[in-house]
Amino acid sequence: xxxxxxxxIDVGSLSTEAVIVDSNKHLLSYSIxxxxxxxxxxxEEALSEALQKAELPRxxxxxxxxxxxxxxxxxxxHKRMTEITCHAAGAQQLFPEVRTxxxxxxxxxxxxxxxxxGQLVDFAMNDKCAxxxxxxxxxxxxxxxxxxxxxxxxxxxxxxxVSISNTCTxxxxxxxxxxxxxxxxxDEIIRGLHVAIVNRIWNQVQTVGVHGQVALTGGVALNRxxxxxxxxxxxxxxxxxxxxxxxxxxGAAILASK
Amino acid sequence: MTTSDTRxxxxxxxxxSGRKLLxxxxxxxxxxxxxxxxxxxxxxxxxxxxxxxxxxxxxxxICSIVRxxxxxxxxxxxxxxxxxxxxxxxxxxxxxxxxxxxxxxTGKPCFFFYHPKAVDGQPAREFYRNQLTQLIDRLExxxxxxxxxxxxxxxxxxxxLYSQLNELFNLRxxxxxxxxNSDFYATLRRSEFLWPTDYISELELLLTQxxxxxxxxxxxxxxxxxxxxxxxxxxxxxxxxxxxxxxxxNGQRRMTFLPTNANDPLEAITDAYFAQPPCSTxxxxxxxxxxxxxxxxxxxxxxxxxxxxxKFCEPELFDLPQLRAGLRSTGIPSLVIETEINQVLSGQxxxxxEAFLEMxxx
Ligand SMILES: Nc1ncnc2c1ncn2[C@@H]1O[C@H](COP(=O)(O)OP(=O)(O)OP(=O)(O)O)[C@@H](O)[C@H]1O
Ligand code: SF4
Ligand SMILES: [Mg+2]
Numbered sequence: 133x134x135x136x137x138x139x140x141i142d143v144g145s146l147s148t149e150a151v152i153v154d155s156n157k158h159l160l161s162y163s164i165x166x167x168x169x170x171x172x173x174x175x176e177e178a179l180s181e182a183l184q185k186a187e188l189p190r191x192x193x194x195x196x197x198x199x200x201x202x203x204x205x206x207x208x209x210h211k212r213m214t215e216i217t218c219h220a221a222g223a224q225q226l227f228p229e230v231r232t233x234x235x236x237x238x239x240x241x242x243x244x245x246x247x248x249x250g251q252l253v254d255f256a257m258n259d260k261c262a263x264x265x266x267x268x269x270x271x272x273x274x275x276x277x278x279x280x281x282x283x284x285x286x287x288x289x290x291x292x293x294v295s296i297s298n299t300c301t302x303x304x305x306x307x308x309x310x311x312x313x314x315x316x317x318x319d320e321i322i323r324g325l326h327v328a329i330v331n332r333i334w335n336q337v338q339t340v341g342v343h344g345q346v347a348l349t350g351g352v353a354l355n356r357x358x359x360x361x362x363x364x365x366x367x368x369x370x371x372x373x374x375x376x377x378x379x380x381x382x383g384a385a386i387l388a389s390k
Numbered sequence: 391m392t393t394s395d396t397r398x399x400x401x402x403x404x405x406x407s408g409r410k411l412l413x414x415x416x417x418x419x420x421x422x423x424x425x426x427x428x429x430x431x432x433x434x435x436x437x438x439x440x441x442x443x444x445x446x447x448x449x450x451x452i453c454s455i456v457r458x459x460x461x462x463x464x465x466x467x468x469x470x471x472x473x474x475x476x477x478x479x480x481x482x483x484x485x486x487x488x489x490x491x492x493x494x495x496t497g498k499p500c501f502f503f504y505h506p507k508a509v510d511g512q513p514a515r516e517f518y519r520n521q522l523t524q525l526i527d528r529l530e531x532x533x534x535x536x537x538x539x540x541x542x543x544x545x546x547x548x549x550x551l552y553s554q555l556n557e558l559f560n561l562r563x564x565x566x567x568x569x570x571n572s573d574f575y576a577t578l579r580r581s582e583f584l585w586p587t588d589y590i591s592e593l594e595l596l597l598t599q600x601x602x603x604x605x606x607x608x609x610x611x612x613x614x615x616x617x618x619x620x621x622x623x624x625x626x627x628x629x630x631x632x633x634x635x636x637x638x639x640n641g642q643r644r645m646t647f648l649p650t651n652a653n654d655p656l657e658a659i660t661d662a663y664f665a666q667p668p669c670s671t672x673x674x675x676x677x678x679x680x681x682x683x684x685x686x687x688x689x690x691x692x693x694x695x696x697x698x699x700x701k702f703c704e705p706e707l708f709d710l711p712q713l714r715a716g717l718r719s720t721g722i723p724s725l726v727i728e729t730e731i732n733q734v735l736s737g738q739x740x741x742x743x744e745a746f747l748e749m750x751x752x
Contacts (some may be wrong), residue, residue, distance in 0.1 A: 216745035254750035
């Protein structure tokens with residue numbers, strides 16, 4: 133039996149995904165687990181789960197590419213590539229018309245311009261700070277005692293947005309506390325937070341430019357508030373895969389199959 | 391023994407041998423003049439100090455070169471030097487010069503060197519010559535008269551030194567030098583404190599690493615102020631990427647132009663300054679800088695340009711958007727990373743660098 137399956141593992145700061153594809157680049161299975169404090173254990177767990185779902189033994193995997201901020205910790209990987217290249221490859225596979233990919237994860241946000249053959253043309257990535265990333269929204273959800281999954285919908289229900297002047301996560305958090313104390317409606321504060329994060333992303337988008345159709349990947353694509361506000365800015369609909377978190381791992385698996 | 395120990399020992403020996411030491415801030419200054427006074431210039435770019443006291447004197451948006459330089463003085467770690475020289479590089483360094491000269495009681499003389507920003511036309515040359523004369527006058531007040539014959543000799547030494555550096559840069563460009571980026575720039579940077587003849591010996595040794603067949607490696611151009619933090623260089627080494635040409639203020643922007651054979655030594659030094667490539671700290675036209683970067687990239691067969699910007703370095707930041715757009719329009723990809731001189735690379739910066747390397751392909 134030939135080893136004609138390929139795996140991609142994306143060890144993100146919050147979640148780790150594994151994807152298995154066949155030699156025709158068809159997706160066989162995937163898994164999403166929490167990264168936790170042990171990146172290599174998370175990578176192992178994600179891979180085992182994906183293998184199980186695909187009903188494949190480990191030795192049928194010909195090549196593994198690891199990506200994500202924890203890529204160096206994946207002992208099983210044959211090669212390591214950045215999540216920028218992998219998100220581009222994954223989005224290109226899912227939406228061949230897409231030329232701009234926005235990935236918003238837990239600690240990073242990236243804007244990627246891809247060419248016709250899926251090659252990278254240019255990209256922008258945030259600095260160390262968590263402003264403009266999923267972590268920002270998580271911290272605020274906790275602070276406002278709202279479920280993360282509900283946050284985006286609440287933002288959409290609000291009639292207006294309270295303006296948040298601090299982009300820094302730490303300062304924004306105390307700003308939110310005082311806004312709550314001043315009796316501003318929670319949903320308006322939440323909308324304000326979404327406006328702030330989208331503005332931040334928008335700055336990044338502008339350094340790379342909007343080219344062709346745009347895909348949104350990463351866990352924050354599950355937040356309808358961010359999606360909606362970003363679409364307003366872009367004046368176009370975003371392409372979003374049903375499991376936006378696995379796009380990087382999918383890209384890694386596709387690249388492994390080449 | 392750490393590098394800073396060996397550096398300190400070397401400087402101590404130089405001092406014991408009767409030489410004077412001058413702490414010189416970045417970046418452009420007439421080395422030959424100082425050598426002629428038997429003064430060893432000890433350049434202060436990125437001293438290995440923990441920044442603490444300097445923060446009290448500087449606004450938060452000042453770059454780490456200025457911050458580190460001030461900290462070094464405040465911590466009393468520049469006790470070996472007999473004075474300071476402040477070239478007029480940028481507003482922040484100018485500001486540092488006045489803090490040190492007007493407000494700190496270092497007990498050491500401060501010298502200033504105002505090289506012209508506009509670099510064409512006779513008035514600029516006259517201005518430069520005039521600054522050389524003024525610097526000589528000031529130095530003479532502290533270190534005795536200059537000996538013109540000695541100056542002529544120093545100019546010849548300088549010609550040898552820069553010719554060797556040029557040859558090395560040339561070999562690097564063609565991939566004909568068996569040396570990593572890390573080792574090459576570590577050697578280049580020893581020019582910041584070695585006496586020229588000692589440095590020439592090291593360069594001679596390096597020239598023996600010449601190989602006949604070009605090494606297989608992809609090439610990039612590195613632009614910015616310093617090749618710092620050094621992890622950038624080792625990361626490129628790890629990925630077998632060669633810096634085939636640089637546009638660094640402390641590299642090829644200032645280190646490749648030798649004094650001419652003009653009879654008048656000041657004229658010879660002036661020629662070198664005016665032959666240098668365009669630079670943000672000389673207010674060069676962006677179009678000139680762009681042309682220069684394009685030429686460096688094409689001549690060295692590089693695949694792209696990495697702009698390594700020191701956080702808050704205004705002169706560099708100002709030119710950046712136009713330079714990148716210009717490069718893009720001629721199909722040259724570029725990357726910007728913002729770093730602090732003495733900080734380890736963040737995970738994000740490593741990812742950006744690696745993504746850029748993936749982008750420029752094999
Ligand atoms: N069900 C959900 N609803 C809304 N948002 C969600 C949901 N699940 C995850 N998120 C958002 O996605 C973020 C995590 O995204 P993702 O899993 O892509 O990050 P990561 O890849 O681990 O991080 P990075 O790429 O930055 O290292 C969370 O911070 C959160 O804001
Ligand atoms: S890094 Fe920039 S701002 Fe700082 S001293 Fe150098 S030129 Fe001036
Ligand atoms: Mg991710």
